[in-house]
Amino acid sequence: MKNETHFDPDADLIVVNATIRGPRGSTVVRMAIDTGSAATVIVPDVLDEIGYSARDGTARTSVTTAVGKEHGFLLKVAELEALGFTLPAFTVNVFELANRYGIEGLIGLNFLERFNYEIRSAEGHILVEKVAP
Amino acid sequence: MDAAERLAPVITGALTWPQICEQYPDQWVCVVDIQWAEPRMFHFRNARVVGHGTTRREPLVQARPWRDRYPEIGHFFTGKIIAPFPRFFA
Secondary structure (H helix, E strand, O other): OEEEEEOOOOOOOOEEEEEEEEOOEEEEEEEEEOOOOOOOEEOHHHHHHOOOOHHHOOEEEEEEEOOEEEEEEEEEEEEEEEOOEEEEEEEEEEOOOOHHHOOOEEEOHHHHOOEEEEEEOOOOEEEEEEOOO | OOHHHHOOOOOOOEEOHHHHHHHOOOOEEEEEEEEOOOOOOOOOOEEEEEEEEOOOHHHHHHOHHHOOOOOEEEEEEOOOOOOOOOOEEO
16 A cells, blocks of 8 residues: 655655644654654654653764764654554654754654655655554 | 753644744654655645654653644754765774
8 A cells, every 4th residue: 555645846855744642642744754864853852842851862972064973862753654554662862953943853764664665756746655663 | 951941832733844944944843643645655734733842851851741632743853954974883
């Protein structure tokens, strides 16, 4: 089964809606598809509101950027739903992204590698198919 | 308790995404009661705004009183989404 998810073809990035579920509720956010990122990234403010904190982190991480090395942490969220699929107990890298980008995170390869996907940029949609185990 | 938390909770009527962008330009908003035209569409048909501000955090704080009534809250930016961002993880 292929799920079709729509994005705004006029945006600078391929951005889709995603739902993050935690102990205090869920939040629908916008995340960029990023095949250049090994990890899925979510900003801390959003996770704080659904009941997570740095105390729930499982490991510290660092991110090398143009201005140096910045730190975040790994966290297992109850569920991450994106591209028509829900992944339970999914590990994300909690890391700050600047407000001005207008997104709450990146969908990285630790999510995408579980699927085959076809990005149809001009049409503004992405087709995603679960890989057989 | 900061200023955003002291404000009485406010909720708008149902607004379309273009209406929300017009009323809260280049802001972060929290919305509830989201009506999607179809699953996995990028834009929703309409929703009710329960928080807005220039930082990510402001609308999230304003939306707290609504969390019990609306277990799912949308958190979106009304301005243009731009690149770039950090790309390499170690």
